[in-house]
Structures are given as structure tokens and as C-alpha cells.
Amino acid sequence: KEIESYVLSLSRQLNEGLASLGLHVAVPSSGPEQSHVVTVGKVNAGGHGFSTDPIIEPISKHLLERKVAHTIRRGQMRFGIHAYNNESDIETAIWHVAEIMAKL
Numbered sequence: 001k002e003i004e005s006y007v008l009s010l011s012r013q014l015n016e017g018l019a020s021l022g023l024h025v026a027v028p029s030s031g032p033e034q035s036h037v038v039t040v041g042k043v044n045a046g047g048h049g050f051s052t053d054p055i056i057e058p059i060s061k062h063l064l065e066r067k068v069a070h071t072i073r074r075g076q077m078r079f080g081i082h083a084y085n086n087e088s089d090i091e092t093a094i095w096h097v098a099e100i101m102a103k104l
Helices: 002-020 056-065 087-101
Strands: 037-040 071-073 076-080
Touching: 002 037, 002 087, 056 076, 056 087
Parallel strands: none
Antiparallel strands: 037 076, 071 076
16 A cells, blocks of 8 residues: 555656646546556557657657656557655656757
8 A cells, every 4th residue: 555655646746747837637646546557648649659740759759768667558658656656756757858858
């Protein structure tokens, strides 16, 4: 239960940080539908490993270059938060997304 609480708090931080940048986050940041997987973008805007969303592709490329772990599934960018992540990981991901969003 402690690990779940910890992971969901990190997930909430990432969810809210990405939403504050104007990104569409597909899952609520709290409540029974909250998940350790934070998904950004519109569903079915691409496939496995690629997105047709003009925002998701450059963000993903930027994050890959900076070794920020994520995947693209069904055109959506996904971050899986785990017990080995920490607040610094979340802050780094948000910072890099903000960095590329400022250039788009």
C-alpha cells in the first residue's frame, strides 16, 4: 500500500505538471481512475512507436535525446511510473517537456 501511495503521488505530480503545460492528459490525476501510467495526447493518433499528433512527435524525440523514458502507444505518449522513480525524475521529465514546448 505504501508503494502504491508513493507511485500515485509521483504520477499525480507528473500528470498535473504536463497538464499545466497545456497538454491533454488522458487519465485523471486523482480518484479511482488515477493510474501509475500517465498518458498524454489523443488516442488513436498513430500507432505503436509513432504519433500523427504534431505535438507528441517532437516532444517524444526531444525526450528520447535526453534519455527520458517513455513510449508511444496508439499515438499517445505514455510514462510508466514505478517504485524506483523519484521526484527528481518527474521534475526532469516536466522540465524537458516544457523546454521543447517553448520551441513549438
